[in-house]
Structure formats: structure tokens, C-alpha cells
Amino acid sequence: MPRAPPRYAESAPSVIESEPMKLEEALEIAGWPKSLLAPEKRPDVVTDLRAFEKELLLQSHINRIVVLRDGVRRLGHGNALPSQIIDAAKHETSVRRFLTRLGDDSALSELRGRLYYTPPSDGEREESEITHDHTGEPLDTLAAKRAVLKDRDPEGGVYVGELRRASKYRHPQDGRFTKTLLSCGVCDWIGRKRALAMPYWDRYDEGVFVGGRFGGSPMHVDQVLWSNVGKTFAGYKLLVIWPYGAASQPLFDEHSYTLFVQPLSPSEVATLERAACVALLGPGDVVIFSGGNAHMALSVSNALSITAYESFVNLHEANLRAFLDSGTPAQYRQCRTRQPTLDEIKLDVAASLNDLAGALEEDDLGDPEIEEAAPAALELLRTDALIAEKVLPLRSKRRRPS
Numbered sequence: 001m002p003r004a005p006p007r008y009a010e011s012a013p014s015v016i017e018s019e020p021m022k023l024e025e026a027l028e029i030a031g032w033p034k035s036l037l038a039p040e041k042r043p044d045v046v047t048d049l050r051a052f053e054k055e056l057l058l059q060s061h062i063n064r065i066v067v068l069r070d071g072v073r074r075l076g077h078g079n080a081l082p083s084q085i086i087d088a089a090k091h092e093t094s095v096r097r098f099l100t101r102l103g104d105d106s107a108l109s110e111l112r113g114r115l116y117y118t119p120p121s122d123g124e125r126e127e128s129e130i131t132h133d134h135t136g137e138p139l140d141t142l143a144a145k146r147a148v149l150k151d152r153d154p155e156g157g158v159y160v161g162e163l164r165r166a167s168k169y170r171h172p173q174d175g176r177f178t179k180t181l182l183s184c185g186v187c188d189w190i191g192r193k194r195a196l197a198m199p200y201w202d203r204y205d206e207g208v209f210v211g212g213r214f215g216g217s218p219m220h221v222d223q224v225l226w227s228n229v230g231k232t233f234a235g236y237k238l239l240v241i242w243p244y245g246a247a248s249q250p251l252f253d254e255h256s257y258t259l260f261v262q263p264l265s266p267s268e269v270a271t272l273e274r275a276a277c278v279a280l281l282g283p284g285d286v287v288i289f290s291g292g293n294a295h296m297a298l299s300v301s302n303a304l305s306i307t308a309y310e311s312f313v314n315l316h317e318a319n320l321r322a323f324l325d326s327g328t329p330a331q332y333r334q335c336r337t338r339q340p341t342l343d344e345i346k347l348d349v350a351a352s353l354n355d356l357a358g359a360l361e362e363d364d365l366g367d368p369e370i371e372e373a374a375p376a377a378l379e380l381l382r383t384d385a386l387i388a389e390k391v392l393p394l395r396s397k398r399r400r401p402s
Contacts, residue, residue, distance in 0.1 A: 015072055015283045016090055016234035018303045023280040026238055026300045029213075031262035033269055036240070036278045043067045043279035043287075049074060052286075053190060057198065058373055060318035061227045061290040062244050065279045071286025072231050075189045080182040081233055081308070085163075085208065089234055089304045095158040095212045098304060099146045108143035112179070113163035113207075115145045118215070118259060120155040127159070127218050127259050141166070157261075159215040162207030171203060180206035185310050186229050186286070197356055197370050199320070199349050199381060200226065200313040208308045211237070211299040218259040219252065222291030223337035224345055225322040226311045232285045235305030240278040241293040244322070245330060248274075248294050256334045260296065281307070292322035294332075313349070315373040320380050323349075343386060350390035353378055357394050 027036055043065035046052050052068045059066075072078055088101040102108060115130040130145050132138055139145050142163075149158065164179040171178045173188045180203060187195040187203060195201050209217070216237065222228070242248040251271050260268045280300075281287055289295065291311065299305040313323050325331050327342045336342075356374055359365045365374070375394055382388040 015078060015232075016086065016303065016306070017283050018235060018301050021236045021280065021282060021301065023278075026236060026280045029300045030238055030260075030298055031264055032238070032240075032260070032272050032278075035273050036275060041275060041277050043277055045069060054369070055288060056186070056190065056229065057194065057314050058316060058369060059314075060316045061288055061314075062318045062322060063241070063276045063293060064289065065239060065241060065277045066288040067279055067281065068286040070284045072233065072284045075186065075231075075286065077182075077184055077186075077189070077231060080184050080231070081208070081306070082181055082183075085181065085210075085306065086233070089210065089306055092304055093212055093302050095160060095210060095215060095304065096149060096154070098210060099142075099149070099158075099160070102142075105143040108146060109141045110166050111142045111163060112140075112166045113142050113145075114161040115142075115149070116159040116161060116215075117149070117152055118157035118159070118261075120153055127157075127257065157212070157215045159212075159217070160208075160210040161217070162205070163210065164205065164207050168204070174203075176203055178203045178206070180204075180308075181208055182206060182308055186231075187310060187312070193359075193365065194367060194370065196352065197359065197365060197367070197374065198312055198314055199323075199352050199356075199377065200311075200345065202226075202311040206308060206310050208306065209297075211235075211297075211305050213299055213302060214259075214261045216259055216298040217296060218257045219255050219294055219296045220257060221252070221294050221332050221335040222311070223326075223335055224311070224342065225290070225292035225326045225331060226313050227288060227290050227319055228309045228311055230281075230287045230307050230309045232281045232283060232287070233306040233308070234283055235299055235303045236280060236282045236301040237297050237299045237305045237307065238278060239281055239287065239289065239295065239297050240272065240275045241289060241295045242271075242274065243276045244290070244293050245325075249332065252294050252332050252334070256332070259298065261298070290319065290322060292325065292331075315370065315377040317376070317380060320377055324381070324384055346384065346386045347390065349381065350387045353381060353387065353391045357391070361395050
């Protein structure tokens with residue numbers, strides 16, 4: 001695969017370093033079983049940037065976790081996060097104090113994000129999102145949600161999800177509308193032409209997640225079954241995935257939206273032992289995994305963990321079939337998005353496929369491996385009725401004049 005040209009020079013990293021941690025130590029902190037150290041449950045670690053590109057664009061992500069160590073620096077994304085976020089997180093261990101340091105109510109009114117609260121361990125294990133105040137009024141701004149935290153038990157856990165700007169703007173890298181806080185993304189690193197050759201790449205809603213020790217994302221499946229590429233800017237977190245689809249349905253029915261923190265129940269230990277893969281992600285790591293796999297992320301460092309995610313669909317058949325499972329009985333019912341939202345995403349996919357078909361017909365992709373994979377991907381996605389209605393069958397390449 002031809003190497004994507006660098007879009008920006010590598011800069012001094014703004015990644016917040018922590019004391020090194022190993023997987024065995026992280027599992028002990030979390031109270032998770034040591035059976036997760038088994039070689040067959042380890043992630044696929046790539047060291048070569050060309051191999052990372054291929055994993056990103058052309059390989060299956062189902063039942064796998066792929067890690068590029070020191071990837072944030074190697075992709076030239078060390079300064080991607082705004083200093084507002086980095087300064088608020090430095091030397092901090094509490095998400096509540098992070099939110100205070102992030103700025104006054106005026107500053108937080110410029111941000112949107114989800115706040116999740118987990119009560120102190122008293123038998124209640126489910127994380128809940130803060131969406132309304134005590135009168136039942138819906139909360140919109142991050143400032144309003146922060147204010148509600150004052151009424152919650154200070155010993156409870158807090159996790160910030162999908163942190164982004166409140167208003168859309170044109171991103172300086174490609175001019176597309178977005179709300180992301182990041183100045184550059186993995187979609188920029190691979191190059192505009194390659195990113196546009198993917199059936200879907202979400203720059204608009206790219207979000208930042210911030211958690212303290214024992215905070216995180218509970219067991220869930222993404223509302224749309226796409227892939228995720230994440231960049232860890234601070235802290236350590238465990239990421240665990242379970243086998244795709246029906247094989248994990250009983251586990252999911254029992255533990256969906258539960259965060260596995262100490263003390264673990266026997267059922268939670270048994271569920272972890274049935275995981276497909278587990279990875280410890282540290283400062284600077286870049287990770288790829290499928291949101292179609294049931295997964296959970298748990299912060300384990302004293303320092304706050306900060307990770308930014310981009311969602312996308314690449315050209316591999318397994319990932320495409322997972323995407324087509326979205327909203328069908330093959331997707332766990334607890335996690336399905338609203339049909340109008342899914343239809344909007346499919347229309348975005350259809351627009352991308354029409355552009356891809358045009359590039360193929362004009363012989364204008366400039367990447368032999370993408371050119372080879374794209375026709376089959378296009379035809380597979382056309383098995384969806386809505387996409388087929390908007391995307392015509394691929395025509396033969398036009399011959400360039402000699």
C-alpha cells in the first residue's frame with residue numbers, strides 16, 4: 001500500500017505521561033481474573049506504520065484489538081488536543097476537579113458532553129447518565145450537568161463521554177463541518193483521498209472521553225456497528241471485548257451497561273473469563289476495534305485517562321457485514337439506534353459509495369489495494385435496500401487516453 005504523505009510535522013507531544021504499567025498490574029488493580037493474561041487473549045500489536053494503515057483500511061476488526069504503541073506521536077498528533085483539556089487534566093486524579101478546572105460556566109457552555117455517574121459500591125452497579133435536574137428539566141450544557149453533580153454522593157464515580165464543541169465549525173484540515181475538539185484526526189493522517197474511499201468516516205461527532213480510576217464505559221455495543229480508532233492522550237485503561245454476535249448474547253443480557261469494578265460477583269468474573277481479547281492502553285497508544293463487539297473500558301491509573309475516538313467503516317467484508325447488522329435482530333436490542341438516525345447514516349454511506357464508484361470508474365484512486373477491495377465492498381453494501389436505492393451498480397473503468 002503506498003504510504004500516505006504526512007500532513008503535518010511531528011511536534012513535541014502534549015501526551016500526559018504516567019508511570020509505566022503492565023497488564024498484570026492493571027488486572028490486579030481492577031480485580032479482574034489473571035486468566036485474561038492468556039496469550040490468545042492478547043491484542044495484535046503493530047509496530048510498522050504501513051502495517052497499521054493496512055489494519056485500519058483493509059483488515060477485519062471483529063473479535064480483535066489492534067494497538068499501535070506510541071502511535072499518537074508517530075502519527076504527528078501530539079498537539080491534537082486543545083491546551084484547555086490538557087491543562088485541566090495535568091496532575092489530576094478526579095473527574096469532578098477536572099470539570100472545575102476546565103473553566104467557568106461560560107467556558108463550559110461552549111462544550112457538550114455526556115456525564116455518567118456510578119454510585120459508591122453498595123450493591124448498585126449500573127452507571128447512569130445525568131440528563132435532567134431534580135425538577136425533571138432536561139440538561140443541555142456541560143455547565144448545567146456539572147452543577148447537578150453537587151447533589152450526588154461525592155464518593156460516586158464520574159465519567160465524561162463524547163466531549164466536543166457545542167457548535168459546528170469548518171475543520172481546518174478538510175473544510176468539513178465538525179464539532180470535534182481535535183485539530184487533526186486519523187482520517188487526516190491517512191490522506192483525504194483514502195478517507196473518502198471508506199464507506200463511512202465520522203469526523204462530525206468525534207468525541208473525547210475522560211475517566212478517573214475505576215471509571216469507564218460499561219459493557220455495551222455501539223448503536224451502529226462500525227469500527228473505532230482511538231488515541232490515548234493520558235492515563236491507562238483496560239479495554240476488553242467479547243465474541244461478536246449471538247455467542248455473547250446471554251452475557252450481554254445479564255450484564256449490559258454494567259461496569260465491572262471491585263468487588264466482582266462470580267458471574268462477572270466468569271463473564272470476563274469468556275472475553276475474546278483484552279488490552280491495556282497507555283499514554284500515546286492508538287487502538288482499533290469493532291464497536292460491534294460487546295466491549296468495556298475501565299480506567300486503572302491514578303492519573304485521569306483521556307481518549308478520543310473516530311468511528312468509521314472500512315472495506316473488509318467482516319466489518320461491512322457487521323455494519324449491515326445494525327438495527328436488525330443480529331444487533332442486541334438494548335443498543336440499537338433509532339431507525340431515522342440509522343437511515344441518515346446509510347444515506348451518508350450511499351453518498352460515499354457514489355463518490356467511490358466515480359473514482360473507480362475514472363481510475364482516480366491511486367491505491368491498488370483499495371482499488372482491489374472497493375468493488376466487492378460496494379456490491380455487498382448494495383444488498384441493503386436503502387443503500388441500493390441510492391447507489392447504482394459499478395460500471396467498467398473508463399480508459400484513459402493514451
